[in-house]
Amino acid sequence: MNILLLSTIYPLPSKGNRGTSVCHYFAKEWVKEGHNVRVVHYQAVYPFFFYWAARVAQNLIATKTGAVVYTKRDRGAQYEWDGVQVLRIPLFKLIPHGKFLSIAINKSIKEIIKNNAENSFIPDIVVGHFPNPQIAVVARLKRVYSSATTAIVIHGDLDQLKSIYGEGFKDFYRKIDLWGFRSKKVREDFEKKYGKLRHSFICYSGVPANYITESNTHSFKNPLNKFIYVGEMIKRKYPAEIIEALVNVYEDKNFRIDYVGNGRELETIKLKMEKYLLQKQVVICGRIPRDEIKAKYDNADCMIMISRGEAYGLVYLEAMARGCITIASRGEGFDGVIEDGVNGFLCEAGNTQELANIIRKINALTSEERLAISEKAIETSRRLTDKNAADLYLNNLIIK
Incomplete structure (x- = not known):
């Protein structure tokens, strides 16, 4: 043809x-x-x-x-x-x-x-x-x-x-x-x-078939505490708002988030790091080649991007392919791929309070329930090579 x-x-x-x-x-x-x-x-x-x-x-x-x-x-x-x-x-x-x-x-x-x-x-x-x-x-x-x-x-x-x-x-x-x-x-x-x-x-x-994990490295025996954001650091993607939600949930600061990508909102993220004294909790990684991000996903429990105006969002699928519990935007480009509570979660774009509640909801699940969501995410990615x-x-x- x-x-x-x-x-x-x-x-x-x-x-x-x-x-x-x-x-x-x-x-x-x-x-x-x-x-x-x-x-x-x-x-x-x-x-x-x-x-x-x-x-x-x-x-x-x-x-x-x-x-x-x-x-x-x-x-x-x-x-x-x-x-x-x-x-x-x-x-x-x-x-x-x-x-x-x-x-x-x-x-x-x-x-x-x-x-x-x-x-x-x-x-x-x-x-x-x-x-x-x-x-x-x-x-x-x-x-x-x-x-x-x-x-x-x-x-x-x-x-x-x-x-x-x-x-x-x-x-x-x-x-x-x-x-x-x-x-x-x-x-x-x-x-x-x-x-x-x-x-x-x-x-x-x-996603490339070789991007999909052959063996899920996540056990989810403990509540979520390792997070990752992958994408451009621009306002409509709300990268800095994730920090507000995490501070809300983890008053003891028992969390870590890796930011992968570049953009103007990095300045806002750095201001929030100073405001909440999060120099040990927030890691700014800059841009990383696609294949190298796999290791970051494998080390994270949860990928978050609650952006607005997202036509699709391939990074969501990449995170799911590695077994991350993924939180995407409701009513945006990934509706129809993520089924809320089944193979991931959906949050209103930019809504820090709802995001905090979703993280609490995930942490309230049993380790078996969290692992089942992770496995469903990998299964979804296998259908979308x-x-x-x-x-x-x-x-x-x-x-x-």
């Missing part, structure tokens, strides 16, 4: 794999299954002034937003990575989060068609991740590849549908064959605005 995947977010192997890898995980698994996969990576480029500003405030922007900050224009590239053919196209827009220029989109579509023709590639499936500009491009490519199934995967970026496309979105809405969503919550929000979809699916990510998630995704793209 020939699959054309378009995305504005794709890792750059030439720059240390900067950028979210979610689309590449799917693409490389499809290649392993014998499919022919080509990726179009749209790299936004801006007026030169923005790159001057980025060079001046690169660290500030990165730590505040968690985004990759580019300090010079991309020139585009074509390369193969893990068997996936990638065509990176610079695409001009005037301001961040704004529309791409129509003339630039039109030029890029001609380049895609030309590149496909040169490689005798006629897609059976054309799928775009993120609305801007993928919705417009996928709809236009349908005119050229009329027999191809077209799909768009929404990552929680519903505001762009109105800000970028306005009333014109309704026309695109009818031209796309399938709509995918990174979580049940995102699909629910979409259908509240635009009505029930005839064809839709949930596009879950997976990279391969299984990619197979499920592709099956959903094939309209029966």
